[in-house]
Amino acid sequence: MRLAEATIALYVFWLVLTGSFAPIDLLVGLLLSAALGVWATRTLWAEDAPTLSLRQAGRLFVYVLWLIKEIVVAAVYVAEKVLDPRMPIEPLVLSHRCSFTRDVSRVAFANSITLTPGTLTVDVADDVFTIHCLAETFADSIASGALERRIAAVFEE
Amino acid sequence: MSGFLWGVAIFLLVNAFLCLWRAYAGPTVVDRVLSVNIVGTKTLVVLVLLSFVFERSLYIDVAFVYGLLNFIVTLAASRFLETGRLRGDWS
């Protein structure tokens, strides 16, 4: 089942890259995606495949839209700080512990922290995330665990 | 529209050269790698812009591979900085 999912995803990617529907292209693409799919499911995803159910995929779509909005907010925030001649930043580093069961949620959490305003993931060791913040208010928003719950709603359960 | 795209491409190239100053000045090695990574992202966008200026859609594929290579180069460099080698365990 995982193999079928991986092959279909890779095949769609192939179709986008070639943009051609000639029989030979379709056939070569199918063979290559199947071969890569076998390799990926045997080695990369041997322990925990980053697959999602249909409901989770729907939530992921909503989540990505929210994340894009947050990235724009983050960039505007950094722009304000950089363009201000006094550069009013007070960086600090904090540790945050959270309990995810899947690798894919850890990756999503780390990358989301980096892309949301004022925070940057520095280190991940087991469940402890070391986070660099540009100001103290962002440290509070991480500690409140709102982002963590959003990620858990998409990838866990 | 082609003139506008040229303008944006040249603007990004000027930016890329400014970023190279950070690669020259440092002060740490990670600063240099970071600035090279940013120059790579800018180059990727310039390649996509030029694919419209010259009307060659091949440049888009080149940009794609450039993005992938840029990512792998940064990962390899940071891993080398952290562990001192490229193969084997992380610890």
Added chain:
Amino acid sequence: MTPADAVIGALTVVFAGLGAFFFLVGTLGLLRLPDFFSRTHAATKCDTVGAGSLLLALALYNGLDADSLKIIAIAGLVLLTSPTSGHALARAAFRTGLVPWRKERAGEEAS
């Protein structure tokens, strides 16, 4: 030139301009900010938004075909890889002992 073309042209210029602006901010941040970690903030966020906005503008300009899908895929690639490479570098810096810069405050000893 139909009205629809004019709207698409205007949107292209607006998004491309925004993208160029955020690239400029990323560059300035890289040059101005005090230490590596805060520079990474500027690099990851501003570059992601700059590249995403410019690529979106070009996809709009191109219209709906295979090339546009490819450009959107490149934007997704940047969205995924830019924070990851920033994180990899920050982790290398942190584990090799680079101490983050702190603002010196009154009543607090500089470290």
